[in-house]
Amino acid sequence: MNPITSHSGTTGPGNGAAAPTRSAASFHNVTQVFGDFTAVDGISLEIPAGRLTTLLGPSGCGKTTSLRMLAGYTQPSSGTIYIDGEDATRLPPERRGLGMVFQSYALFPHMTVAENVAYGLKLRRLPRAEQTRRAAESLDLVGLGHLARSRPRQLSGGQQQRVALARAIAVRPKLLLLDEPLSNLDARLRVQMRAEIRRIQSETGLSVVLVTHDQDEALEMSDEMVVMRAGRIMQQGAPASVFGAPANRFVAEFMGYENFLSAPDGTTLTVRPEHLHVLPSSAAEGHHADLRLSGEVLDLAYRGVDVLVTVAAREADGRDVRLICDVRAGAAADLHRGDPVDVVAPASHVIALRP
DSSP states (O other): OOSOOOOOOOOOOOOSOSOOSSEEEEEEEEEEEETTEEEEEEEEEEEETTSEEEEEOSTTSSHHHHHHHHHTSSOOSEEEEEETTEEOTTOOGGGSOEEEEOSSOOOOTTSOHHHHHHHHHHHTTOOHHHHHHHHHHHHHHTTOGGGTTOOGGGSOHHHHHHHHHHHHHHTOOSEEEEESTTTTSOHHHHHHHHHHHHHHHHHHTOOEEEEESOHHHHHHHOSEEEEEETTEEEEEEOHHHHHHSOSBHHHHHHTTOOEEEEOTTSOEEEEOGGGOEEEEGGGOTTOOOSEEEEEEEEEEEEOSSEEEEEEEEEOTTSOEEEEEEEEETTTTTTOOTTOEEEEEEOGGGOEEEBO
């Protein structure tokens, strides 16, 4: 059995109607106002236990403010926050039983790695032998047991990040909060640490809330995604459901949809670049498609295995539209700027968006 465990309970996203008893935490109509600025605007959110939940959105959307309210570093202007079924709205941070990893790892340079990891345990006045045991277990979990006697300055950025993670896990938190923890790493290390955090969460069963602006990071790591904009929740669900069926244009654009069209009834339609096929006009007549637009190739951007083809087309109502099509390099070999083409897609890949 893994020595590090989380509090029990599982639940899916709820509607915030009643105090939760089987979730790690929840927000009930929570608002945070700073002067004339509303950072978080009446959100209700369930954070399921034993899963990794991502708060995702652009800068200023309210995700970090939400995390800080959950951690107790700022009090909501109104609403209620529950942690492990208990009202924690006015509890100070040290009484919430949470672990947190920041963008800056905040390691003590004069302490060894093991001493850094044991620091929270020391503050909790655990016996020294228990501090040593838990610190060793946590370092082994993140693969750094062999560096227990090293100093932070002797570690790489990725190793320092894992030490900060081990320190947060060592206190056996009810909930682990990660505030953009990978933003200071280079691209290769970020990819490695995504898998590492995902592995640790899976092995321990910890309830984790991760704040990020990186949709790839959220898609790869999350059990549950919460997309925010201007202090409100735009969409919540499993990564596949959010990515495959964005609720509105903001979510679609944030998730990488680039093509937006108008249906005859005024509904906005969207389709991803990789779901559009580009056919020379001379070869398109016998090709059945639910969506078909005629146009002209404006640009081709070679990217190795694929080519981004930009097409200037015209919708049925006469409006001009630019389409971005992600085409395999072999299929784009005979395309040139100025070629007349048809852009087609099956109905299964065309999504109607809510206003």
